[in-house]
Amino acid sequence: MNATDGGGAAPTAPLPCDGVILLRDVVKEYPGDPPTRVLHGVDLVVRRGELLAIVGPSGSGKSTLLHIMGTLDLPTSGDVQIAGHDVARLADRQLSALRSREIGFVFQQFFLLPGMSAADNVADGLLYSGRRLRDRRSRARDALERVGLGHRLDYNTEKLSGGERQRVAIARALVGEPSVVLADEPTGNLDTRSGAALVELLHELNGDGSTIVVITHDHDVAASLRRQVVLRDGLIEADSDHPAQGVGDPGGALPEVAR
Amino acid sequence: MSATPAAPALPSRPTGDGAVPSVAARLAPSALHPGDLLRVASIGLRSRRLRASLSALGIAIGIAAMVAVLGISESSKANLLQALDRLGTNLLVVEAGGGFIGNEDAALPTTAETMLRRIGPVDGVSSVTSVDATVLRTDLAPSDQTGGITVKAADTELLETLVGEMADGEWIDEARAGLPVVVLGSVTAERLGITDVADGVQVWLGDRWFTVIGIMEPLELAPDLDTSAVIGRDIAIAELGAAEAPGTVYLRTDPDEVDDVQAVTAPTANPENPDQVEVSRPSDAIEARAAASNAFTALFLGLGAVALLVGGVGIANVMVISVLERRSEIGLRRALGATRRHVSVQFLSEALLLSAAGGLAGVMLGAAVTAVYDTARGWEVVVPTVGLGGGVAAALVIGAVAGLYPAMRAARLAPTDALRTV
Numbered sequence: 068m069n070a071t072d073g074g075g076a077a078p079t080a081p082l083p084c085d086g087v088i089l090l091r092d093v094v095k096e097y098p099g100d101p102p103t104r105v106l107h108g109v110d111l112v113v114r115r116g117e118l119l120a121i122v123g124p125s126g127s128g129k130s131t132l133l134h135i136m137g138t139l140d141l142p143t144s145g146d147v148q149i150a151g152h153d154v155a156r157l158a159d160r161q162l163s164a165l166r167s168r169e170i171g172f173v174f175q176q177f178f179l180l181p182g183m184s185a186a187d188n189v190a191d192g193l194l195y196s197g198r199r200l201r202d203r204r205s206r207a208r209d210a211l212e213r214v215g216l217g218h219r220l221d222y223n224t225e226k227l228s229g230g231e232r233q234r235v236a237i238a239r240a241l242v243g244e245p246s247v248v249l250a251d252e253p254t255g256n257l258d259t260r261s262g263a264a265l266v267e268l269l270h271e272l273n274g275d276g277s278t279i280v281v282i283t284h285d286h287d288v289a290a291s292l293r294r295q296v297v298l299r300d301g302l303i304e305a306d307s308d309h310p311a312q313g314v315g316d317p318g319g320a321l322p323e324v325a326r
Numbered sequence: 327m328s329a330t331p332a333a334p335a336l337p338s339r340p341t342g343d344g345a346v347p348s349v350a351a352r353l354a355p356s357a358l359h360p361g362d363l364l365r366v367a368s369i370g371l372r373s374r375r376l377r378a379s380l381s382a383l384g385i386a387i388g389i390a391a392m393v394a395v396l397g398i399s400e401s402s403k404a405n406l407l408q409a410l411d412r413l414g415t416n417l418l419v420v421e422a423g424g425g426f427i428g429n430e431d432a433a434l435p436t437t438a439e440t441m442l443r444r445i446g447p448v449d450g451v452s453s454v455t456s457v458d459a460t461v462l463r464t465d466l467a468p469s470d471q472t473g474g475i476t477v478k479a480a481d482t483e484l485l486e487t488l489v490g491e492m493a494d495g496e497w498i499d500e501a502r503a504g505l506p507v508v509v510l511g512s513v514t515a516e517r518l519g520i521t522d523v524a525d526g527v528q529v530w531l532g533d534r535w536f537t538v539i540g541i542m543e544p545l546e547l548a549p550d551l552d553t554s555a556v557i558g559r560d561i562a563i564a565e566l567g568a569a570e571a572p573g574t575v576y577l578r579t580d581p582d583e584v585d586d587v588q589a590v591t592a593p594t595a596n597p598e599n600p601d602q603v604e605v606s607r608p609s610d611a612i613e614a615r616a617a618a619s620n621a622f623t624a625l626f627l628g629l630g631a632v633a634l635l636v637g638g639v640g641i642a643n644v645m646v647i648s649v650l651e652r653r654s655e656i657g658l659r660r661a662l663g664a665t666r667r668h669v670s671v672q673f674l675s676e677a678l679l680l681s682a683a684g685g686l687a688g689v690m691l692g693a694a695v696t697a698v699y700d701t702a703r704g705w706e707v708v709v710p711t712v713g714l715g716g717g718v719a720a721a722l723v724i725g726a727v728a729g730l731y732p733a734m735r736a737a738r739l740a741p742t743d744a745l746r747t748v
Contacts, residue, residue, distance in 0.1 A: 167663020195663035197357035
């Protein structure tokens with residue numbers, strides 16, 4: 068256990084030993100005249116085993132932050148380290164490899180491929196991992212069991228309910244045993260009951276050791292998770308793990324820290 | 327803002343495993359197995375079957391047109407060459423004519439046939455003389471309604487020299503050369519309404535009845551005899567006033583010396599006026615037909631190529647639409663770890679699958695069209711393997727060209743843009 072880290076002012080400082088995601092002064096600007104600055108210098112550490120909500124109103128930069136954490140987009144400046152890899156040093160091809168091995172994505176729109184069974188959709192989570200089909204299918208079955216869909220393996224995903232589809236998507240994100248799962252508004256397209264069940268599932272998976280980052284504008288969902296980071300106007304306004312850091316009024320943004 | 331505010335919280339995490347990811351850890355590259363590529367490339371086709379079939383149809387029509395054109399022209403050529411093989415290329419036809427314009431009265435000398443027979447490499451000589459007579463079904467038919475049928479006097483070897491065959495009955499032999507018997511050409515028999523010679527059927531020829539003893543199959547080397555009624559030379563000269571000089575002489579020569587014989591034929595047939603002798607080689611006409619079909623083949627191949635090009639544009643169009651529609655799938659695949667190359671190869675393979683399916687269908691359709699056409703014409707069915715292989719290869723090339731731009735477009739799509747749609 069390395070307890071001496073954290074003083075890392077040096078740009079090449081290693082991650083904290085159980086940090087999965089490290090963002091340091093991350094700025095994101097989109098070109099234009101004048102350029103639009105979406106993230107104004109975000110610092111964030113996501114540790115292994117965390118269940119974390121990034122919450123904020125629309126336009127606060129949540130999605131951009133998720134894309135940067137998922138290496139789908141690169142910051143204009145600042146450091147991003149994912150599972151020990153400095154993203155700035157990786158070529159596009161290597162970023163793809165990083166996503167394939169270390170990051171699982173869950174999207175609001177599920178993005179399941181039509182005309183394929185639940186098991187095949189989940190197995191596709193490992194499509195680019197180099198694993199053989201038989202291996203991928205067996206892992207897909209296990210992952211679907213974990214999300215409680217062991218009885219829906221061969222169902223065409225178009226015949227599943229919204230809640231079930233999102234579980235399939237979660238199984239797909241988990242099947243490669245990534246270092247972190249990034250969920251973008253996972254309850255956004257679900258009714259309240261399915262949403263609550265999904266949050267319950269996220270807790271279970273986290274209890275089994277999965278690191279999960281949930282991006283949401285839903286404060287109820289955020290409040291039910293162990294850690295909340297409030298994003299507003301491209302800056303971290305509050306972090307329930309570091310109350311002192313908040314520059315705004317976390318009490319106003321977060322009604323209560325549950326659990 | 328401090329750089330890493332998380333440090334104080336670290337000890338609070340119980341850590342059972344001590345798995346520390348190393349910064350230096352090598353990332354195994356993303357990979358896509360070829361079998362998976364095939365499956366992934368076919369997803370778009372399977373989920374949009376109608377559109378896939380229609381765009382493959384464009385290619386199929388182009389390929390089918392090209393294969394059918396090649397097949398039919400090959401079959402036709404093979405058929406002509408077979409005819410040449412059967413009939414031989416060593417027949418020469420000697421006629422009066424040629425020379426000056428208006429020299430219509432020119433005739434071969436009476437001695438022509440005898441002279442020509444003396445040329446060394448000549449194996450057989452036969453002659454035909456026009457007879458100034460009409461042939462009618464009955465003596466009551468008006469004498470001006472001849473139906474374009476001419477009467478010719480021939481020697482007994484003519485059929486053999488022309489490699490002709492009898493459809494029914496027999497050819498005129500020595501014994502019957504002086505008797506009132508007639509052999510009808512295939513068209514003549516049809517026009518006179520005579521299908522067989524079983525009942526001793528007779529026709530009114532000149533001014534007396536002739537018994538039909540045979541009907542010939544079409545003569546490919548002497549088509550003018552198809553519209554003739556042929557009688558023996560002896561009776562033609564004796565009773566119908568036919569000239570003793572031959573009108574047309576047919577020579578069979580040694581196949582290796584046809585050109586040499588052809589060179590001396592005119593002076594031999596008519597030493598005084600060799601320029602009034604016309605020598606032709608009927609097999610040249612058949613060869614010319616085979617060559618002429620090549621010109622049409624090129625034209626139709628060009629048309630097929632245009633159809634193929636249009637089919638290729640159709641595929642490119644469908645693929646561009648597909649890339650636009652499937653932006654979220656592209657984004658998802660990038661999120662799952664696909665590299666740009668994986669994405670481009672996926673869409674390129676999809677275009678190739680489309681065109682290959684179209685190509686295969688087109689090749690089969692083209693072969694079927696060829697088979698039906700050939701069978702209808704009574705030809706031997708010849709489908710060139712070059713056409714089959716070339717058809718599929720051409721389809722693949724078109725597919726690759728058509729799929730290249732959409733594939734590159736898909737690969738260039740930024741994952742964040744791709745995921746933002748819906």
